[in-house]
Amino acid sequence: MLDRRLPAPLTLTALAVVIGILVTTPLLINNNVFHHTLILIGIYAALAQAWNILGGFAGQISLGNAIFFGIGAYTSSLLLVRAQLSPWLGALAGMALAMVLALLIGYPVFRLAGHYLAIATIALAEIALVVFQNLEFVGGAAGISLPITRDMQGRPTDSWWMLQFNSSKLPYVYLALGVLGVVQVVATLLDRSWIGFFLRAIKNDQTAAAAIGVPVARYKLIALLISSACTALIGTFYAQYLLFVDPETVFGLSLSVLIALVAILGGAGSLWGPFLGAVVLIPLAEATRSQLGGRGTAFDLVIYGLLIMVIAVFQPAGLTGLPERFRPRQRTSVAPAAPADTQMEESLRS
Amino acid sequence: MSLLEVTDLTMAFGGLVANDRISFTLHEGEVLGVIGPNGAGKTTLFACIAGFLKPTRGQVRFAGEDITGMRPDRICRRGLVRTFQIVRALPDLTVLQNVMVGAFLRTHAMREARQIAEEVLAFTGLEARAHTPGKNLTIADKKRLEVARALATQPRLLMLDEVMSGLNAQERQQAVTLVRAIQRRGISILLIEHIMDVLLPLSNRVLVLNYGKKIAEGSPDSITRNPEVIAAYLGSSYASPS
Ligand SMILES: Nc1ncnc2c1ncn2[C@@H]1O[C@H](COP(=O)(O)OP(=O)(O)O)[C@@H](O)[C@H]1O
Numbered sequence A: 001m002l003d004r005r006l007p008a009p010l011t012l013t014a015l016a017v018v019i020g021i022l023v024t025t026p027l028l029i030n031n032n033v034f035h036h037t038l039i040l041i042g043i044y045a046a047l048a049q050a051w052n053i054l055g056g057f058a059g060q061i062s063l064g065n066a067i068f069f070g071i072g073a074y075t076s077s078l079l080l081v082r083a084q085l086s087p088w089l090g091a092l093a094g095m096a097l098a099m100v101l102a103l104l105i106g107y108p109v110f111r112l113a114g115h116y117l118a119i120a121t122i123a124l125a126e127i128a129l130v131v132f133q134n135l136e137f138v139g140g141a142a143g144i145s146l147p148i149t150r151d152m153q154g155r156p157t158d159s160w161w162m163l164q165f166n167s168s169k170l171p172y173v174y175l176a177l178g179v180l181g182v183v184q185v186v187a188t189l190l191d192r193s194w195i196g197f198f199l200r201a202i203k204n205d206q207t208a209a210a211a212i213g214v215p216v217a218r219y220k221l222i223a224l225l226i227s228s229a230c231t232a233l234i235g236t237f238y239a240q241y242l243l244f245v246d247p248e249t250v251f252g253l254s255l256s257v258l259i260a261l262v263a264i265l266g267g268a269g270s271l272w273g274p275f276l277g278a279v280v281l282i283p284l285a286e287a288t289r290s291q292l293g294g295r296g297t298a299f300d301l302v303i304y305g306l307l308i309m310v311i312a313v314f315q316p317a318g319l320t321g322l323p324e325r326f327r328p329r330q331r332t333s334v335a336p337a338a339p340a341d342t343q344m345e346e347s348l349r350s
Numbered sequence B: 001m002s003l004l005e006v007t008d009l010t011m012a013f014g015g016l017v018a019n020d021r022i023s024f025t026l027h028e029g030e031v032l033g034v035i036g037p038n039g040a041g042k043t044t045l046f047a048c049i050a051g052f053l054k055p056t057r058g059q060v061r062f063a064g065e066d067i068t069g070m071r072p073d074r075i076c077r078r079g080l081v082r083t084f085q086i087v088r089a090l091p092d093l094t095v096l097q098n099v100m101v102g103a104f105l106r107t108h109a110m111r112e113a114r115q116i117a118e119e120v121l122a123f124t125g126l127e128a129r130a131h132t133p134g135k136n137l138t139i140a141d142k143k144r145l146e147v148a149r150a151l152a153t154q155p156r157l158l159m160l161d162e163v164m165s166g167l168n169a170q171e172r173q174q175a176v177t178l179v180r181a182i183q184r185r186g187i188s189i190l191l192i193e194h195i196m197d198v199l200l201p202l203s204n205r206v207l208v209l210n211y212g213k214k215i216a217e218g219s220p221d222s223i224t225r226n227p228e229v230i231a232a233y234l235g236s237s238y239a240s241p242s
């Protein structure tokens, strides 16, 4: 947001360096594990940024963003398997469906006072999980494998149109970074527009926001629509990368919670928090997962939940808030007067 | 021309009737003062008019339109804005950003909103605080920010809820000057204060509430001579600044 940024030249330089590193290192370090990790970082940073627009900017906590991810992944995959439709078009269909669902959730929920969004999204993701596990039409619990794109001779091949690359992970690396770039740009533009101001006003104090003309429910819904569309897009990309979708992976609670954790660890509400959170957490999560074996265990969830609580208590501003914490306190003549002011405020209550 | 017309407005919280069949009219360009002891129902009246509470009975008309029970943001868009007695500065936003939120009601252009906000900050004497986060302001500056943010929405009617309580003599004088300047801009004002000495010189007309009922209405002079008003205030500390 305005006034909280580094000076423009510094920001641009930092941005250029980060982009430069992201673009060149995959070429220099041509290693499958490294590429896989980069892809996951891109995916989770993008997912966390999509969550951040809703949870960080607007303060509307969703613990079920997996529902939109799953819709994106399943919509493009089913359209591909059943109708040979390009995943690019499938992605658009998935985003549209996710937004329709977001509207159906958000319209009633945002008209109620209180934190029903978290409950509503968790509940719907869990319902989707059970439904998809039991619907044969969508592959049931076993999920769907996507067909390999082949050339005339029947050999696996690469195709931008079918969004599939069988010779190397490198295109997926750049696609993941591209998706992250898109979501990052969306968040940045929002942050610097009236929408960002309205969302932050809503997060700070929605009664005060309404008093000065902010249509609170409408802007919460806008944040949810944007968040859901971005999340669905990433879902399609993820399915294309794995060439496989299954209900537990894409609708599971542990995915929803991990998305929130990445954003909260990095710094909810900050533009670079989600990226930072993913850079720190995803390699760790990958390393421990291969150590402990298996995903979707309740164990993941316990660890994630504990981490969120620890951050909420000790460092609510996340990693991006750390410099602020260790910076020497600014001189504020105001601070000592605060208790007296508070008392006066109390005595005026009537 | 009457800008605001309140008719038989009643607001009951369970058995407690905070506003009891209140009727009054505010004319364009006027400063209408509302006084009454703590608990008289002044803040409740504001909340009902501005859409934060749905009145149990009665009607609120603004600029000829029935706005009873309308959402606060819609009412604000029509040009009626309130401030909060318990100040609500947006804590993580700077003073400038707080005011820009209000300015974005009339424009979606960043530069224009910033321009409106800067102009309002200069007008309200808050420029020096422009980059201070809302949470770090003194109570006097928070009250001023309430007014600035409301002004940025470019209202026709500004409802000020005790913006002068809790201020020292000098700050209160600045606030009085500000209210006069706002009126000169052609903005009508509905002004709540429970301190008579502050309110009377500012008001064209005065409305007196007690226990939820309107007990008097008239010129500041006639109010001070009204026996019922004197009775309501007798022996209380509200008659003069504490
Ligand atoms: N939300 C509420 N629920 C129940 N009672 C309320 C509520 N708001 C105000 N009241 C009561 O209504 C009466 C009038 O309060 P208020 O309008 O704040 O008075 P004033 O602003 O004149 O001091 C008080 O008795 C108060 O306790």
Ligand SMILES: [Mg+2]
Residues within 6 Å of the ligand: A350, B042, B043, B044, B085
């Ligand atoms: Mg009051």
